[in-house]
Amino acid sequence: MVKKSIILITIFTVLIVLPLIVPRFYVYLTSIILLTGLLATSLNIAIGYCGIYQFHHAIFYGLGGYGTALVITKTNLPYYIAFIVGPIVAVLFSLIIGLICMRLTKLYFGMLQISLGSLIWAVVYRWYSFTGGDDGIHGIPVPDFIADAKGNYYFTLFVVSISIFILYRIINSPFGKTIQGIRDNPIRTVSLGININVHKLIVLLIAGFFGGVAGMLFVVVDNAVFPDMMFWTYSLEILIMVLLGGMYTFWGPFIGAIIIVTLRTYLGSITQYWPMILGLILIFVIFFLPQGIYALIENFVKGKAHNADS
Amino acid sequence: MLTVKDLYRDFKGFMAVNGANLEVTKGEIVAVIGPNGAGKTTLFNLITGHLKPTAGIVQFKGEDITGLAPYKICRKGISRSFQIVNIFSKLTVFENVQLALFSKYSKTFRMFSKASKYFIDETNSILEKLGLLEKKDLNSELLSHGDQKVLEIAIALASSPDLLILDEPTAGMAPRETERCIELIKKLSKEYGLTILFCEHDMKIVFNIADRIMVMVRGTTIIQGRPEEVRCNELVQKAYLGDIC
Numbered sequence: 001m002v003k004k005s006i007i008l009i010t011i012f013t014v015l016i017v018l019p020l021i022v023p024r025f026y027v028y029l030t031s032i033i034l035l036t037g038l039l040a041t042s043l044n045i046a047i048g049y050c051g052i053y054q055f056h057h058a059i060f061y062g063l064g065g066y067g068t069a070l071v072i073t074k075t076n077l078p079y080y081i082a083f084i085v086g087p088i089v090a091v092l093f094s095l096i097i098g099l100i101c102m103r104l105t106k107l108y109f110g111m112l113q114i115s116l117g118s119l120i121w122a123v124v125y126r127w128y129s130f131t132g133g134d135d136g137i138h139g140i141p142v143p144d145f146i147a148d149a150k151g152n153y154y155f156t157l158f159v160v161s162i163s164i165f166i167l168y169r170i171i172n173s174p175f176g177k178t179i180q181g182i183r184d185n186p187i188r189t190v191s192l193g194i195n196i197n198v199h200k201l202i203v204l205l206i207a208g209f210f211g212g213v214a215g216m217l218f219v220v221v222d223n224a225v226f227p228d229m230m231f232w233t234y235s236l237e238i239l240i241m242v243l244l245g246g247m248y249t250f251w252g253p254f255i256g257a258i259i260i261v262t263l264r265t266y267l268g269s270i271t272q273y274w275p276m277i278l279g280l281i282l283i284f285v286i287f288f289l290p291q292g293i294y295a296l297i298e299n300f301v302k303g304k305a306h307n308a309d310s
Numbered sequence: 311m312l313t314v315k316d317l318y319r320d321f322k323g324f325m326a327v328n329g330a331n332l333e334v335t336k337g338e339i340v341a342v343i344g345p346n347g348a349g350k351t352t353l354f355n356l357i358t359g360h361l362k363p364t365a366g367i368v369q370f371k372g373e374d375i376t377g378l379a380p381y382k383i384c385r386k387g388i389s390r391s392f393q394i395v396n397i398f399s400k401l402t403v404f405e406n407v408q409l410a411l412f413s414k415y416s417k418t419f420r421m422f423s424k425a426s427k428y429f430i431d432e433t434n435s436i437l438e439k440l441g442l443l444e445k446k447d448l449n450s451e452l453l454s455h456g457d458q459k460v461l462e463i464a465i466a467l468a469s470s471p472d473l474l475i476l477d478e479p480t481a482g483m484a485p486r487e488t489e490r491c492i493e494l495i496k497k498l499s500k501e502y503g504l505t506i507l508f509c510e511h512d513m514k515i516v517f518n519i520a521d522r523i524m525v526m527v528r529g530t531t532i533i534q535g536r537p538e539e540v541r542c543n544e545l546v547q548k549a550y551l552g553d554i555c
């Protein structure tokens with residue numbers, strides 16, 4: 001317990017001083033990693049902790065981004081409204097898509113979600129006059145205090161920290177335990193008088209909301225949105241982050257996000273075969289790391305502690 | 311308390327429950343017996359809402375509960391255990407019971423408080439009642455089969471039901487575990503005044519603890535009555551029990 005909080009405090013301190021010591025590009029990269037980490041963690045709430053086949057999570061990321069971007073570029077409303085509207089748009093669509101998909105279970109839920117999500121993607125991709133079509137929207141202005149790399153880094157760090165803290169609390173709350181019960185044994189859970197569908201729907205809203213928050217942060221950091229953010233292949237990429245890091249662990253998906261974003265940044269720019277690399281990573285995870293990297297680290301640390309004891 | 315009237319359930323042309331009738335009064339222990347495939351589990355699933363009947367009525371405390379969702383039926387006061395052990399195997403023994411209490415006290419939507427702080431005393435007292443207190447921190451999949459079955463009863467009890475339904479509570483238990491489980495069922499009925507409906511293949515157990523017995527053959531109720539009546543009923547003997555009168 002104590003050890004864990006020491007690790008957390010250390011990481012947090014490093015994150016706070018980071019922009020003071022590293023070049024701007026790395027500050028930008030870390031911001032992207034942080035918001036992507038939140039994105040993967042929010043997906044894990046649904047797929048890992050509640051067993052819902054949320055196959056098109058990128059939709060909520062995209063909606064959060066577009067919601068924010070459109071309010072900023074098309075209206076005169078204050079910025080903070082734009083930052084709130086993004087996640088709210090994501091929640092609303094999460095509710096609608098959830099209500100439709102909940103009629104189906106497991107894989108069918110996931111397939112229907114991919115279809116509906118692709119529909120939304122197609123609308124965004126085509127509607128030039130409103131969404132900017134395949135170009136997306138670029139050069140989105142943000143308030144001065146978060147306009148430079150350092151400013152938006154601290155903003156991202158702040159929002160991601162709070163979000164992760166909230167998600168952590170949720171996982172360890174009675175609600176969190178209930179959804180894990182639903183995942184492990186739905187039949188036993190209903191027999192306890194628990195309304196599974198209502199709980200699942202709330203999980204979808206939570207996942208959608210924080211996916212939307214990540215999308216909003218992307219607008220702040222990158223000043224742009226584009227349809228690829230919500231293309232189904234990106235959903236697959238987030239899913240791979242979750243699997244790579246460890247689906248049933250809280251921090252696993254974040255670690256997965258760090259690895260995938262870093263790899264994409266360095267390999268994606270020198271080769272055109274990023275999807276193939278992703279595929280190889282997926283195969284590697286399925287065969288050699290079914291529990292994810294976090295479990296590996298945990299076992300390693302525990303093993304060491306064990307050796308030290310004896 | 312519970313009345314089942316002319317209940318039918320069709321599985322694509324096969325009548326698994328084919329005219330079942332059952333009456334359970336408050337405070338009783340009622341057993342359902344019948345050969346393998348007689349439809350006992352299906353009957354319990356119909357009562358608890360896990361399956362919807364093709365025809366017929368289920369009444370509980372004077373209210374029609376036919377075809378209600380299982381979680382609603384639980385809230386009306388019916389809890390159950392399953393024939394094949396059905397627990398939260400990744401949770402500890404303690405957490406299994408605690409989860410049932412979250413539901414009982416409508417705390418399953420609490421998102422920002424620590425789960426581990428809730429209902430510690432009540433969970434402990436239920437576990438103590440059932441003799442599982444020393445094992446409360448074990449992962450429940452590490453329990454012996456017999457203990458897992460008892461844990462399932464503990465989970466069902468945590469909802470404070472008026473009617474407890476047990477599907478073959480002693481199936482697969484070692485003789486000593488079986489004895490302990492029988493004592494437990496008797497205790498729940500006597501000391502806590504629980505109404506219990508169960509099914510069981512072991513006739514010794516059935517005639518030992520049941521106040522009344524309902525006999526089911528090929529989905530149909532043949533008779534429901536006191537153990538002596540059932541034991542000596544001609545139809546039952548022909549269909550099932552053979553010569554034991």
Ligand SMILES: Nc1ncnc2c1ncn2[C@@H]1O[C@H](COP(=O)(O)OP(=O)(O)OP(=O)(O)O)[C@@H](O)[C@H]1O
Nearest residue numbers: 321324326344345346347348349350351352353393
């Ligand atoms: N979901 C289902 N689909 C089709 N047939 C089913 C289904 N569930 C049960 N049955 C059939 O219904 C009949 C009754 O099954 P049920 O499990 O209720 O019997 P049972 O009395 O509990 O038997 P046992 O003593 O072996 O537990 C069996 O022939 C079974 O094959």
Ligand SMILES: [Mg+2]
Nearest residue numbers: 350351352393
């Ligand atoms: Mg059965």
